[in-house]
Amino acid sequence: MTITNGESDGRLAAAAAQAGAAVVRDLYGRRLDRYEKSAGDFATEADLAAERAVLDVLRAARPEDAVTAEESGRTGAACARRHWLVDPLCGTLNYAVQTMLVGVNVALRVDTDVTAGATADPFAGEVFWTDGERAWVHRDGDDTELTPAAGSALVDVNLDPPFPNAPGFRAARLLADPGFTERFRPRVISSTLAVAWVAAGRRAAYVTDGHLEDSVHFAAGIALCRAAGCTVTGLYGEPLHTGAGGLIAAADAETHAALLKLVENQTSPAS
Structure with a gap:
C-alpha cells in the first residue's frame, strides 16, 4: 500500500503498519539480540528495526506531527495537536x-x-485499518469492510500485568466464573492483534484491565472496534478512559452486557 501526502491518515497508518510488518516478517526466526527493559520485559532487534520502518513512513508524509513510539519514546513538538502512537511489535x-x-x-x-x-498481521498478510469512520481489512490488494459478529463465542482475556483494579477485578478469575464458561470460550494470545479480530468478527469480545489512554498497544485496536460498530467501554461500562479504566470491546451490545455482568459479579458480596 503506497501513500502520498494527499491521502488519508487512515491509509497512512495502514502503510506505516505494513512497513513495520514487512520487517517483522523478514527477521522472523533469526537469532536476535535482546535489549532488557524492566520487570522481565525486553525488546529485540526486530522491535527496533520495525519501529524505524514505521517512523520513516510517518515522518516522510507528516513531518510536523509528534510521535510516541514504544522503543524510542516521544519526538516532535510538545504542543502538537496531531500525535502518532506506535507499537512496532x-x-x-x-x-x-x-x-x-x-x-x-x-x-x-x-x-x-x-x-x-x-493493526498489521505480518504473517497473515493483513492490515486492519480505519479512518475513524469505517474500518477495513486490506488483503491481497483489496479492502473489505469489517463486520463484527459474536457467533464464535471466543473471548480474548488479557492476562498480562499490570492489574490496577485488583483485587476487585482479576482477569484470571473471570475465566473461572461458571457464567463465563457456560457462554464463552476463552482465548489468550498476548497480542493486541486480538482486539482487531473483534472488529473483524473473528472474536466475540476482548477484555483487559489497565489504564489505556494514549496506549501505543491499544489505541489502534480500540479505534478499529469503534469504527466497525462494536460496543466499547471501560471495565465497568463507563466511557473509555474514565473511572476504573480497562476495556471491554464486544461485537454487539448483548455480548457486552453479558461480560459486564460477569465483571460486576467479581465485586458483589456473593463473589
Whole structure:
C-alpha cells in the first residue's frame, strides 16, 4: 500500500503498519539480540528495526506531527495537536519463541480523539485499518469492510500485568466464573492483534484491565472496534478512559452486557 501526502491518515497508518510488518516478517526466526527493559520485559532487534520502518513512513508524509513510539519514546513538538502512537511489535515474547501471534500497531490522536489507526498481521498478510469512520481489512490488494459478529463465542482475556483494579477485578478469575464458561470460550494470545479480530468478527469480545489512554498497544485496536460498530467501554461500562479504566470491546451490545455482568459479579458480596 503506497501513500502520498494527499491521502488519508487512515491509509497512512495502514502503510506505516505494513512497513513495520514487512520487517517483522523478514527477521522472523533469526537469532536476535535482546535489549532488557524492566520487570522481565525486553525488546529485540526486530522491535527496533520495525519501529524505524514505521517512523520513516510517518515522518516522510507528516513531518510536523509528534510521535510516541514504544522503543524510542516521544519526538516532535510538545504542543502538537496531531500525535502518532506506535507499537512496532506487539507480542515480542511470542515472536522471540517463534510464535506467529504478533501485530504492528499505529494510531493517530488529534487533540483528544483517535482519528485513524491500523493493526498489521505480518504473517497473515493483513492490515486492519480505519479512518475513524469505517474500518477495513486490506488483503491481497483489496479492502473489505469489517463486520463484527459474536457467533464464535471466543473471548480474548488479557492476562498480562499490570492489574490496577485488583483485587476487585482479576482477569484470571473471570475465566473461572461458571457464567463465563457456560457462554464463552476463552482465548489468550498476548497480542493486541486480538482486539482487531473483534472488529473483524473473528472474536466475540476482548477484555483487559489497565489504564489505556494514549496506549501505543491499544489505541489502534480500540479505534478499529469503534469504527466497525462494536460496543466499547471501560471495565465497568463507563466511557473509555474514565473511572476504573480497562476495556471491554464486544461485537454487539448483548455480548457486552453479558461480560459486564460477569465483571460486576467479581465485586458483589456473593463473589
